[in-house]
Amino acid sequence: MAKKAKFYVVWKGKRPGVYTTWEDCKAAISGYKGAQYKSFATFELAKKAYNSNYEEYKGKKNAAPSLTPEQLLMLGEPNLHSIAVDAASSGNPGIMEYQGVDTKTRKKLFKQGPFPEGTNNIGEFLAIVHGLAFLKQHKSNRIIYSDSRTAMSWVRKKTCNTKLVETSKNKELFDLIRRAVTWLKNNSYNTPIVKWETKAWGEIPADFGRK
Numbered sequence: 001m002a003k004k005a006k007f008y009v010v011w012k013g014k015r016p017g018v019y020t021t022w023e024d025c026k027a028a029i030s031g032y033k034g035a036q037y038k039s040f041a042t043f044e045l046a047k048k049a050y051n052s053n054y055e056e057y058k059g060k061k062n063a064a065p066s067l068t069p070e071q072l073l074m075l076g077e078p079n080l081h082s083i084a085v086d087a088a089s090s091g092n093p094g095i096m097e098y099q100g101v102d103t104k105t106r107k108k109l110f111k112q113g114p115f116p117e118g119t120n121n122i123g124e125f126l127a128i129v130h131g132l133a134f135l136k137q138h139k140s141n142r143i144i145y146s147d148s149r150t151a152m153s154w155v156r157k158k159t160c161n162t163k164l165v166e167t168s169k170n171k172e173l174f175d176l177i178r179r180a181v182t183w184l185k186n187n188s189y190n191t192p193i194v195k196w197e198t199k200a201w202g203e204i205p206a207d208f209g210r211k
Contacts, residue, residue, distance in 0.1 A: 006202065007046035011054040012036035018046045022202070039202075078201050079194070080104040084145040085131045086206035087123025093164055096120065096173075098127035100134065101206045103145060110134060117170040122177065124151035125160050127206075129180040132189050145196040147204045152193055158184040 008025035010016050013035045019025040022039075029035035036054040040046040049056075080103050087098035097113025110130055113123070128151055131144045146152055154160055160181060166174045196204040203209075 006039045006041065007043050008037060008039050009046050009050045010035070010037045011050070016050075018043070018050050078103060078145065078196070079143055081141075082143040082145055082194075083109060083131055083135070084196065084204050084206040085124070085127035086147065086204050086208065087120050087127055088208035089118060089120040089123060093117045093119050093170075096123045097208070098123040098130070099206050099208075100127060100131045103205050106205050112176070115170065115173045117164075117167070118173050119162060119164055121148065121150050121154075122160060122162050122164065122173065124148035125154045126176055126180055128152065128155050128193060129183060132191055132193075133183055133187075135191050136187065136189055141190075143192045143194050145194050145204060147196040147198055149195065152195065155184065155193060 006022070008019040008022060010019065010025060010028045013029040013032045015028045017028070019028065020043075025037060025039075029037055038049065038054075040049060082103040083100050084103045085098065085100040087096060089096040095114045095116060096118030097111065097115065099111040100109045101107060102109060112126065112130065124146060125148075128144060128146050128148075132155075134140075135142055135144070158181060160177045162177075164170065198204065
């Protein structure tokens with residue numbers, strides 16, 4: 001999936017204006033107390049917002065990262081020597097699928113689904129385990145990014161703590177869950193699983209774009 005362009009408005013900062021990259025926006029606000037800034041999907045929206053005032057857009061959708069400039073500096077940039085995983089579910093439970101992509105190029109590395117009945121947490125869990133198996137198979141030292149703390153916790157505990165009840169409709173999915181849990185219990189790995197900081201870096205590259 002191609003990366004969606006974003007435009008960043010800085011109303012109050014070192015250099016107010018409209019920026020086409022997060023790096024330039026961050027440079028314009030870093031270290032500036034009380035900086036006012038947000039991101040927008042198109043240049044037209046950004047230009048309109050810049051010619052208006054921050055209060056009209058405060059708290060609205062398409063907001064830029066809500067972290068302070070100091071927090072952003074501490075987080076730094078994402079490690080591009082990595083893969084990113086994510087899941088999407090239309091309903092909870094609902095039709096679910098998951099995928100893993102190269103963080104830098106967004107090239108799809110694997111994808112499973114759609115499954116007729118699943119949850120987003122199950123998909124996030126399976127995506128991480130699939131990523132671990134994928135990297136081990138390819139003898140890769142890349143890291144994995146996930147934006148799901150719940151799924152990361154399940155992986156650490158080597159269990160899928162879902163409340164979804166197994167039925168004939170989701171049996172294929174539960175078979176995958178059992179395989180994933182078995183893999184975790186029978187395999188060792190050194191791959192770091194790192195939280196993707198959405199507030200700082202935007203949507204995870206593996207995002208399905210359905211928000």
